[in-house]
Amino acid sequence: MRSLTIRRAAARDADRLTSLVQGSGAYRGAYASMVSGYRVTAEYVTRHRVFTAVDAADRALGFYSLVLEPPELDLMFVADGARGSGVGRLLVEHMLDQAQEAGLGEVRVVSHPPAERFYRRLGAERVGTVAPSPPKVTWERPELRFVLA
Template sequence: MSATVQPAQHRDADALTRIVRTSAAYAGGYQAMVADDTITTRYLEANRVRVARTDAGGIAGFTGVLVPGRGEPGEWELDYLFVADDVQGHGIGSLLLDDLCTEARAADVSRVHIVSHPPAEAFYLRYGARRVGTVPGGGSITWQRPHLLLDC
């Protein structure tokens, strides 16, 4: 599958929300975490959101980086990394992380904090992130989440 990563547009907000809310990775008990998530145009304007757009113009996945986020100056926090269910396993997640690190280096950012969905931790570790702790649950999130760091 071929995709190009580019900044998200206002018109992408509904599609991004749909990818989050329908993700098979959040089935069962994890569904509460994303059930009410809405990617708004305000979120798109306030944060760094980039989409993997297919040659046909569809959205294969996206990243959202909080501005500001967890960590020190010169560090970012990955808020979202989602790949559409129908294109998982085709390198889109790695493409998005490659793009994230390229963008980070261009902005003189050397480290990205990731509070991972527990089932996604292995993906980030394979990419080179390392576990530095856990983040306790709160609100609709009743489980601990791995806190990872990715050096770009």
């Protein structure tokens, strides 16, 4: 795996995080409506625990957003070119460390359906299904939980 650093995102990162979301190959085809027009704003980055994985040239390889109240992994994206390299696993491990440091007992994940196996491999348990919320989301999504020790 290439060299990477996970750091707290800054407001100035909002546009590149938006590019990761909108350029995600995982959201093409039937899932495109979910990210169409979606923006990660500077205000969002400032308000939540948003962390980004960057390489030695400071290129964003992925990011996540942990919302503390209620505890939820709100966003998690890995750049298409970095998928399969362990970036996602490192981001989830970092998120779980952040959640534990914040005193959380669990973290909810409403998963993109194709990502459910990824989260389950990392220890999340499926606890239900979230109904569609048209017009952007017209499919059911797995609801998962990471329980922290």
